[in-house]
Amino acid sequence: MTLIAETSHNGDGAGSDSVEIVGEGELVIVADGGSLIGVTVRHVGTLVRSDEAAVRLWEHGATVRDNTIMFDTAHGIYVERGGNHVIQNNVIIGRVERGVDDRGNGLFLFDTEGNHIENNRIAHARDGIYLHFVAMDTIVGNDISHSRYGIHSMFSSDIVYETNRLYRNVVGSAFMYSKHMHFVGNVIVDHGGHRGYAILLKDGNRNRLDDNYIVGNNLGLFFDLSDENEIENNIFAANNLAVELFSSSVRNRIIGNSFIGNRIDTLLHVGRHSTVWSTEQAGGNYWDTYRGVDIDGFGFGALPHTSTNPFGFLTRNNPELAAFYLGPAVEALAWAEQAFPLLRVPRVTDERPRVQPDHAALADMRGRLASLIQPLDSSVYAEDFPASAYRRPAGPSFVAALGLLVGGAAMFGPLLRGTRAATSSKG
Amino acid sequence: MAKSKGSRLNPVSLGIGVFAVAALVLVFVALGNRNAAEPTGALDAGLAHAKTAVPPGELDDYYLFASGGHSGQVYVYGIPSMRRIRTIPVFTPDPVHGWGWDDESREMLGGYTWGDVHHVRLSMTDGEYDGRWLFVNDNANNRVARIDLDTFAPRQILGPLPNTMGPHCAAFITPNSEYLFAPARFSAPIPHGTYASLDEFGDVFWGVLSAVSIESDTGHMDLAWQLKLPPWNWDKGSVGKGESDGWGFVTAYNTEEATTVLEVNASQRDKDYVLAFNWRAAEQAVANGQYEIIDGAKVLDPVKVPGIAFLLPAGKSPHGVDVSPDGRWIVASGKLSPTTTVFDWRKVKEAVEKENFQGYERGLPILSYEDVRVAEVPVGLGPLHTDFDNDGYAYTSLFLESAIVKWKLGTWEVLDKVNIHYNTGHLAVAGGSSMKPYGEWLVTLNKLSKDRFIGVGPSYPENLQLINISGEKMELVADAPSDPEPHYAEIIPARLVNPLEVFPRERNDHPCATWSHADTGIERNGNEVTVRMTAVRSRFTPDIIEVNEGDHVTIHVTNIDQEPDITHGLGISLYDIAIGVDPGQTKTVSFVADKPGVYTFYCTDFWGRRRGLFRQPPPLPAAPLRARPRRHPQRRPLPRPKSSSHPTAHLRWPRRWPRSRTVVRYASARECIKGPSSSTGA
Secondary structure, rough: EEEOOOEEEEOOOOEEEEEEEEEEEEEEEOOOOOOOEEEEEEEEOOOOOOOOOEEEEEEEOOOOEEOEOOOOOEEEEEEEEOEEEEOOOEEOOOOOOHHHHOOOOOEEEEEOOEEEEOOEEEEOOOOOEEEEEEEEEEOOOOOEEEEOOOEEOOOOOOOEEEOEEEOOOEEEEEEEEEEOOOEEEEEOOOOOOOOOOOEEOOOOOOEEEEEEEEEEEEEEEEEOOOOEEEEEEEEEEEEEEEEEOOOOOOOOOOOEEEOOOOOOEEEEEEOEEEEEEEEEEOOOOOEEEOOOOOOOOOEOOOOOEEEEOOOHHHHHOOOHHHHOOOOHHHHHHHHHHHHHHOOOOOOOEEEOOOOOOOOOHHHEEEHHHHHHHHOOOOOOOOHHHHHHHHOOEEOHHHHHHHHHHHHHHHHHHHHHHHHHHHHHHHH | OOOOOOOOOOOHHHHHHHHHHHHHHHHHHHHHHHHOOOOOOOHHHHHHHHHHHHOOOOOOOOEEEEEEOOOOEEEEEEEEEOOOOEEEEEOOOOOOEEEEHHHHHHHHHHHOOOOOOOOOOEEEEEEEEEEEEEEEEOOOOOEEEEEEEEEEEEEEEEEOOOOOOOOOOOOOOOOOOOOEEEEEOOEOOOOOOOOHHHHHHHHHHEEEEEEEEOOOOOOOOOEEEEEEEOOOOOEEEEOOHHHHOOOEEEEOOOOOOOOHHHHHHOOOOOEEEEEEEEEHHHHHHHHHOOEEEEEEEEOOOOOOOOEEEEEEEEOOOOOEEOOOOOOOOOEEEOOOOOEEEEEEEHHHHHHHHOOOOOEEOOEEEEEEHHEEEEEEEEEOOOOEEEEEEOOOOOOOOEEOEEEEEEEEEOOOEEEEEEOOOOOOOEEOOOOOOOOOOOOEEEEEEEOOOOOOOOOOOOOOOOEEEEEEEOOOOOOEEEEEEEEOOOOOOEEEHHOOOOOOOOOOHHHOOOOOOOOOHHOOOEEOOOOOEEEEEEEOOOOEEOEEEEEOOOOEEEEEEEEOOOOOOOOOEEEEEOOEEEEEEEEEEEEEEEEEHHHHHHHEOOOOOHHHHHHHHHHHOOOOOOOOOOOOHEEEEEOOOOOOOOOOOOOOOOOOOOOOOOOOEEEEEEOOOOEEEEOHHHHHHO
């Protein structure tokens, strides 16, 4: 069954109008002003990789909002070429009991531009939002969880991602051959396992990533072959490894960020690095491991910060070694290594480290984490939930734990630093 | 503990220093014991690299044969030293070996001056490498070639193959080297030479797979039959073995059949396919006459002959398809996925037997993904290729993460991951494509080296990285630069390869081979001049050749040295000729003497060069004769080699030098010439 909605197909806004599509059908909106509002669409199919969609948009200018779209092997909403659609306030849910690779994408944007995608709730999809040759879209305030890639961007440019929340996906976001994006104010939380990248840049050039909260991931930000990106004012907290840089990436600028409670802040692979970690005007980053003091009172440490754990590379894939390397031996080693640089491990040198994190941002982050939506009950198929269930704010325990950790670090960091300053001034 | 850089030595810092030294010792011990580490630190990498040391005078354990991409060559490395030992020219002329100038190699090249070697495949007996031949493809000009591993030189180039365009994943080979397969990555109208509009893409374009038979004794290749497949991009291939013997597998992308803006339109669909084809059934069908002849080839249409070709759905734009050593697991990777898919051969077979199809595409039955897939292994982002070791582990290259991941067959556990630098493509485990892997070493073929080597300008080398996989954890141990661009490699224990030390005289079946100075000479038959020449340290006999302008000159050179490593070369100045002759070998070069004057020829290899007196003749007139008429000696059509005690004694100026004549003048060595008079001169 394929429904072609030449004009609008609007429900009462409460999701009571419903469409069920069985097997190979699709609900196709041929736009030019067409709309789909307040409808429940349920796609029941069995063929994995059938490439169908519960809702498919053609041409330009459709409005799709306030719908509940449940899909299984098909995609949720498939925007095929054209563009300038508005996709807003939809709940797009895949079938939870299927393996993540056997579901469709939540929102599949293919060769399209100028769409506005806002406040959608996407869960249990393969890729939450998959962009393939997309340009000039705005993707704002969406909530994507329990999917494969939260955001998966290929060959897409000039996209604005703002205040989206990505959590508990296999990979938070991955950008390949993608440039000129503005990734701002997003929250990326709780991506674990060896594939747990919060943000992966591969051949991603000249992007701006500002004011994001990257918390509790295995790997916060990964660069390979990615040049001239500006990473500013983000908070990297409680990650296993906050930033990993291959020396294949050049002329990136990483300043004004706060590194708090990460097991390893930075991992630089052997090679020639050209990353800018501080400038005279803008200063550098806040590192909770920084040991220096602010002598002149302008907020910057008097001594440069160098990454204190030169052995991070040892523990990246061997966490069991962490107990040894995080002990006092590492302190001593770091000291010795600074005096006699035997290891030639490339390390971050931040000439103007900040002595305070961005407290306002931290407070905001705590609020944002607390408002994260409760993960869906994995034992129930999405259709058994009323749509409102997905919008219920609640604080899962891990968020609380993170809040404590981050808050604690922010509060006690300066105190500890004061103690250290006293000690060192004595010596 | 403050980390201030205070310069004063005080008890506290002294204590820290002592502690630091102790800790450093601990770390060194830990590093030494640790079998696998992320070799990100230079120290770590240095310690790991020590394991690749092959001291001077000692030999490597393995050969790595890497395709040379658009160099048209094959690169041979030793493992673990990663020393590049040899470059074997195949589709590209190479003066180092005289490849492309002597008549035989020139004919084999068929007028093409380059090729694109993507895949190398070692011959197998009972599913194990037998060290006899290496088969390679030419993705550009639709050819395949066989390199004999006794001489490490190409012995046959087959093609251009009819109907098949861009045989990218050729030449994957059956477990007993019965066939190699060459599917088309670039579908084209058939037969070649047919013009068609792209609007007709779905109608007259085909992705034809060639099955090339291999003679079991000689390795001689012939085009046996072809499969007419849909016009998709057939990308990578493997054959079944063990329980899946008799089948072949090929990935396809662009099942959208897009023809423009391919990077967009050829990757829209969420699924593509792995083709499973029963080559024994196809062979039988061809024997039964179920084919049509197109451009001289027997072409079998699997839509008309069911039971031969089936489609397995796979993730978008799949790259590698690799079959485990026992033949049961078929691993295919969608390029953009964070997982790799494992199909169970038994389930595939069952679905085929029960005809349990979910539909058809272009007339070919599609098996249900969920029926045949057994695992999505969470290997990591951007999996491309998988290879196998002898302990049931699989290794997958991750393009997106720039990493290699190790996982376990059967349990599908992911066990270890190591970063590489940068952009891995294929990877090779020793013996990994055979039924008997050797494990121990893995080489990843990285597309980019970026900052890994001292700069050589804006064109960078590629980077082959060696990884020790003998322990529980992988360990990156060496970088080795490579010219562009290895796409695929195979690794074989050195003991399985038995290269010749010299070409035994009794194996030289060249009709114009000449083994003694007395048999050398120059013969004329009309305007055909044949020179039979010997080369020996450090002399060509004859060492003067005098011909007339316009003569067709054929030179047969026999290297009568029988000691290892005494290769001779024959270069003729300004005639653009360079041939290479290994000990015991005879090579023939023929050309038209169209440049009047006096020209040197000399041994390009070490021996001639070393005997500078021989090789550096006194200045010779390069201008036409009339410029120096008085110096011409009496005409002597067939000068004989001088048996002079002085090496330059023969270098006399001719008294008379007709302007219409060309003299090819040798410097030192001697050459063998064959030509039109070879029948009489033998």
